[in-house]
Amino acid sequence: MTKEATVLFDAPGPRARARHNILTVVAAVVFLAILGALVWRFNEKGQFAGKLWSPFLKWEVWDNLILPGLWNTLKAAALGTVLALLFGVVFGLARLSDHWWVRIPAGIVVEFFRAIPLLILIFLAFFIPNKVSPSVADSAFGTFQRVLVDNFFSIFGVEINAGVITVPAFAAVVFGLIMYNGSVLAEVVRAGVQSIPKGQAEAAYSIGLRKNGVMRLVLLPQAVTVMMPAIVSQIVVLLKDTALGYIIAYPELLNAAFRQVPANYDNNKLQAGIVVAVIYIAINMSVSRFATWLEARSRRSRKTEAKTMGGGVGAPPRLPRGAPPLPRPPRGRVLPVGRLVIGVYLSEVKHPVMAPTDPRMRDDSWYDRSCDPPLRLLALPHLRSRRRPRAAAPQLSHRRRR
Incomplete structure (x- = not known):
């Protein structure tokens, strides 16, 4: 099974995959050998005897000791x-x-x-x-x-x-x-x-x-x-x-299962410790799974929200609810998209080559300074261009100076 190459990871070649498989098999064999040795020692010491594990099969033990400890x-x-x-x-x-x-x-x-x-x-x-x-x-x-x-x-x-x-x-x-x-x-x-x-x-x-x-x-x-x-x-x-x-x-849980159960049932502390460890592992894995699901769900919701809101180049700006409408753009030749003013404070920044031709919009009196600050950063489409007046070229006189 190959992995896709990324910026920080190169896909392993045939020799690397073979080496990884060999190391995986060796690690599995070592783990099984250690586990088998532990099971053999447990059996030799009589730790698999039914009387040591039978208390955990009784409902009164769970009802009176383990479940109250788990609840606490x-x-x-x-x-x-x-x-x-x-x-x-x-x-x-x-x-x-x-x-x-x-x-x-x-x-x-x-x-x-x-x-x-x-x-x-x-x-x-x-x-x-x-x-x-x-x-x-x-x-x-x-x-x-x-x-x-x-x-x-x-x-x-x-x-x-x-x-x-x-x-x-x-x-x-x-x-x-x-x-x-x-x-x-x-x-x-x-x-x-x-x-x-x-x-x-x-x-x-x-x-x-x-x-x-x-x-x-x-x-x-x-x-x-x-x-x-x-x-x-x-x-x-x-x-x-x-x-x-x-x-x-x-x-x-540890106090109830590791202290009280062995005190009442054949001093089976090892078995009680194993049961407590299994319960803790199950709880912690459930917490980790829930957190992973919650994170994935939040990511999906953010992606869905970004898609449904629309946007992109050329998309009309969406005003917040209750915001006043943008002023109607004047008629005339529209500038290309690349020259639109985006994120300009009308009351603070004056673009040198772009300005509306409507006389009402040439000064700042029409702009409501009390409006929400995000509204000032909306794209300003459909603005006509206004070229800077060029300096008049000097006219040469054909008359000779006397």
Whole structure:
């Protein structure tokens, strides 16, 4: 099977294809040999015994242990993914701000949480509020603290017990996932936006868009396609990082299947680990497939939109909805397409060889300066040419000077 040659890849010849086939066969043989050795050792140690695998064939094990652990894993991963993406977008764009008082603090926050291991963040979020938080008294600060906990942090399970704030394992795990993975995603957003050619932003500024419009309408839609592989890989990492809740007794999938099942059924930790690994592989592959489908769908929608909108050389400009109509072009000889004025501000630029012949259009009073800036950049078809008046040639007198 041959591959088409591209700029960065030369199609292999007959010898290269033969060498690739030989290396593929050798790698497959080595892999099968290693797998066979593992299976033989498993069988020799009795790891394929039915009593070690039978617990995973019982519905009560799945209903009471594995499925609740899987639900807790997906719940923490889903909430952590949404909030980490929000954190990453906000702080990633803040790092691109022109204001130093926004850019520098955002950079400090991102670098701080990105440098701390996730396990330490989970430990700090779980133990510090229980040890350091003061008692919630009947003071103004205590009232504010109680209102904040009751109305906001209660959705994460945070509550006040005996006057002390108690943080559950779920809130600690989600906090660690948000801060660490959100900091990584902030760098992904910043790098993705900066990877867009500067000409895109300059073209958007030239039609009068402000910076928020340039970022929202031009840069971010293009950067999402560039960032998608990194975002998907980080979401997969976030999903696997939920297993670190094992260390603070959060009842996630690894804790339920790897600790509780072996404790109740013949200490089958190896079998439990294999089952957990298969579940994680299935979830991560599903996330990757969904992201690939979503990216392909967005590309198809952009291509379809570009086709249905029309355009191209000679196509009439399409005005935005609600925009005032363009002035009716004057009659007369039409310039060739190559000499049409495209993207000229009528109120700022005067073309030396092209101008309308209608007296109403020779000055700028007819042009509505309050109209949308993109309307100024529409093509101006059907303009008559007006040649510059040539300087009169000096007339020679036939009379001789006296």
